[in-house]
Amino acid sequence: MSPRNVKRLFIGSLAAVFLAITMQNGFGDAWLSQYTYALAPAAGSDSEVMQPITPAPNSAKPQVVQQPDKALPPKPQPLSKRIVEYHINVSLREDGQHLDGVQDVTWTNPGKKPVSELYFHLYPNAFQSQKTTFMTESHGMLRSDKATPNSNSHLKLLTLQTLEGESLLPRLQYSQPDDGNTSDYTLARLRLPEELEPGKSITLRMGFEVKLPEIFARMGYSGDFIMAGQWFPKIAVYETAGTRGRTSEGWNVHQYHGNSEFYSDFGMYNVRIQVPEAYTVAATGFQTKPVAVQNGMHVYQFYAEDVHDFAWAASPNFVYAETAYSDKGIPGVRIKLYLDPAHAELKDRYMHAAKSALSNYAKWYGSYPYNTLSIVVPPKGANGAGGMEYPTLVTAFAADSDNPGYELERTVVHEIGHQYWYGMVASNEFEEAWLDEGFTSYAEDKVMAAAYGITPNLRLEASYMTDPAPLKQPSWAYHNSNQYAENVYMRAKLVLVDIENKVGVKMMNRILRTYFQKYKFKHPATTDFQRVVEQVTKANWTEYFNQYVYSNRMADFSVDAIEVKPVNQEGDKQYESTILIKRNGGTTGPIPILLKFTDGSTRTKVWSGDESHIQYTEVSPAPLEWVSVDPEQTNVLDNKLINNFMLAELPNDTRTRWNLGVSNLIKGLLGAFGW
Numbered sequence: 001m002s003p004r005n006v007k008r009l010f011i012g013s014l015a016a017v018f019l020a021i022t023m024q025n026g027f028g029d030a031w032l033s034q035y036t037y038a039l040a041p042a043a044g045s046d047s048e049v050m051q052p053i054t055p056a057p058n059s060a061k062p063q064v065v066q067q068p069d070k071a072l073p074p075k076p077q078p079l080s081k082r083i084v085e086y087h088i089n090v091s092l093r094e095d096g097q098h099l100d101g102v103q104d105v106t107w108t109n110p111g112k113k114p115v116s117e118l119y120f121h122l123y124p125n126a127f128q129s130q131k132t133t134f135m136t137e138s139h140g141m142l143r144s145d146k147a148t149p150n151s152n153s154h155l156k157l158l159t160l161q162t163l164e165g166e167s168l169l170p171r172l173q174y175s176q177p178d179d180g181n182t183s184d185y186t187l188a189r190l191r192l193p194e195e196l197e198p199g200k201s202i203t204l205r206m207g208f209e210v211k212l213p214e215i216f217a218r219m220g221y222s223g224d225f226i227m228a229g230q231w232f233p234k235i236a237v238y239e240t241a242g243t244r245g246r247t248s249e250g251w252n253v254h255q256y257h258g259n260s261e262f263y264s265d266f267g268m269y270n271v272r273i274q275v276p277e278a279y280t281v282a283a284t285g286f287q288t289k290p291v292a293v294q295n296g297m298h299v300y301q302f303y304a305e306d307v308h309d310f311a312w313a314a315s316p317n318f319v320y321a322e323t324a325y326s327d328k329g330i331p332g333v334r335i336k337l338y339l340d341p342a343h344a345e346l347k348d349r350y351m352h353a354a355k356s357a358l359s360n361y362a363k364w365y366g367s368y369p370y371n372t373l374s375i376v377v378p379p380k381g382a383n384g385a386g387g388m389e390y391p392t393l394v395t396a397f398a399a400d401s402d403n404p405g406y407e408l409e410r411t412v413v414h415e416i417g418h419q420y421w422y423g424m425v426a427s428n429e430f431e432e433a434w435l436d437e438g439f440t441s442y443a444e445d446k447v448m449a450a451a452y453g454i455t456p457n458l459r460l461e462a463s464y465m466t467d468p469a470p471l472k473q474p475s476w477a478y479h480n481s482n483q484y485a486e487n488v489y490m491r492a493k494l495v496l497v498d499i500e501n502k503v504g505v506k507m508m509n510r511i512l513r514t515y516f517q518k519y520k521f522k523h524p525a526t527t528d529f530q531r532v533v534e535q536v537t538k539a540n541w542t543e544y545f546n547q548y549v550y551s552n553r554m555a556d557f558s559v560d561a562i563e564v565k566p567v568n569q570e571g572d573k574q575y576e577s578t579i580l581i582k583r584n585g586g587t588t589g590p591i592p593i594l595l596k597f598t599d600g601s602t603r604t605k606v607w608s609g610d611e612s613h614i615q616y617t618e619v620s621p622a623p624l625e626w627v628s629v630d631p632e633q634t635n636v637l638d639n640k641l642i643n644n645f646m647l648a649e650l651p652n653d654t655r656t657r658w659n660l661g662v663s664n665l666i667k668g669l670l671g672a673f674g675w
């Protein structure tokens, strides 16, 4: 999911203060320019093999120009262990608020033991009442989007049968393993009539009805726009021994929580989607047949393999455009835009962002192996569906403004990053959200810098870390959505940048590429990432991970006291300075300390930072003027910049902390305003 609004939560209040201050200091324009789209991106001169289809500007009429995609030649072998296979037939009712679905789902036991029960996620039940776990935890808010009185929804299982027609519905029970909340129906357990042996498959036929919510928390309708995310009964992940450090195999099941995203297994999806004739459909995977018209309905047929979810969107208003694109690591992809008409003129910006993201990620981490990538732009007011990732389909932020700033590109770049860190490297978002959000935020910054020259102010971001928490813990263990976001997006990213600062950019790229290559189409855990870091760097990172990943440490250093007194040395007047430096957080390796004297001379000390504090006594011909710890500000885990500097005022003997004025704070943060 996109951190844009998440960041805004943190940044908003500080930003207002800083804006006021910077206006006074003449930096007001610098601030504003961050939110002005100054330069149109260069037209793609890269390996386009097909001209984009030019949409009629601001056309409210749909352009149904999608054609079936040329299937790539069959892959010599599947990219993933295909544990699940879905054949779904779904239709959108004329009211635009209900889905009627039938699915045949086949699940293969990947373990070494017989399995006697299956689990299904029924995510739309999260908004069934105010008493669900999602609603009680989130208070009806996700990011800055609020549930409306019409945001109730449900997924009702109407039938559940074996292929022989035996009804298994009476064997289904709702399950609440996390909190015992009996008003929560987002997870169901099916006791199988007989055990399923290892390697054997079971196919179930399920009929279901979904009442969509008015857009909230990633799904629903807004006017005639539909976002079908997490919309069908989805089988949970059965983790084999060894997966994510498990010693014995078993289901990994959780309810739908206010702060949690998802986790599911790889497989194949064959999905037939019927919508009223006016609608155009965007979906995961590719179209295998031309759009048919049957009884006043449009019928779409989509197919996807080696993916772990399937999402679709529909609207009568989409303005459609596509480009075929290939590059190193991208054998050939059709980038498909489903634009809100208000953004029809911004087509080139979306395309440029998508190509920049794909080409960089493919170059850095590995191939994008799918032949489509769809980008859906929700209409104004439908932001609840925006900024979200699904396999081969992402949603941009809603078309609220006709002149958006770089948040347009940033959101596209972020969500495409999730094709790698979530889509292919399929971490468990319930339990280790930093592995998708932190990695994606890190990668997003790299693309924004490479493609648009926008670099983050990491020191400023570090200063928002007011409530650090362990990165590896269930998403619902964070006390609230702010703490969740602060940690799994921002602190996680800063930890990755800190690792990069320690090992160098080249080595960090090697770490991430190795991690991607080793764990694509698998479910790695934090320990797997640590092992890759250790293998690539040939060093032990236990202490580092224990402090910054498994615990909530930051790495704050402070100049705690300065005392300067005149001394006589063989008749010469000299000054003796005593300086106390403290480590208030975790260890992070040697830390430089700069001493500046009134005659302009400087001395640099390097402290190991291993002890809790260190005291220096220096004799100098001129009085000490100030002391700065980490003067180059390279320690991105130092969340209190304000205590890194102390002025030694004369003539008092005992120095008190320099009261850091606002203008000096700004000076310290110069280069700011670029996150």
Ligand SMILES: [Zn+2]
Residues within 6 Å of the ligand: 001, 002, 003, 414, 418, 436, 437, 440
């Ligand atoms: Zn995200």
